[in-house]
Amino acid sequence: MRIEQATERDVDIISVVLGEIAAYYGGKPTPGDPGQIRRALFGDRPAATVLLARDDDGVLGFASYTFLWPASGAGTSLFLKELYVRESARRRGVAGALMAGLKNEAVAAGCSRVEWTADTDNPPALGFYEALGAVPHDGKVFYRVALQGR
DSSP: OEEEEOOGGGHHHHHHHHHHHHHHTTSOOOOOOHHHHHHHHHSSSOOOEEEEEEETTEEEEEEEEEEESSOSTTOOEEEEEEEEEOGGGTTSSHHHHHHHHHHHHHHHTTOSEEEEOOOTTOHHHHHHHHHTTOOOOTTOOOOOOOOTTO
16 A cells, blocks of 8 residues: 555546545535646645555545644644545555554654544544544634635
8 A cells, every 4th residue: 555645647536535525424425526626736725735545456545634834832733634545445554554644744844743623423533543542632612614605
């Protein structure tokens, strides 16, 4: 298995995986818009970076992240937005390999920490993060404001 940063050549498979993620969370398995993905990941102001877990048969999993500043003091943190392993690749160490890849990216960027949120109604994810030694942080409340028309 290899962990690699996605490139513009990966837009189509990222689109498919985004459809799988939507289905996993109860939505329709509609692939993402390739044009929007291209702009978001490879445009003038990339919104995120994607790591892909691959083997010789294709893409096994996906992790999208961005950097946040300031983190501790004036440091930077790597924020994991989405971690997803395709159904056929689960229980094969893919998520752990992606998390290790994220830590490597964070160290290379000089980050002081890696942060993420998890849905409270996703016991497999919570158990996985606990097994990694991650501890829930009770000091924050997550907020969201929808933008008009979005």
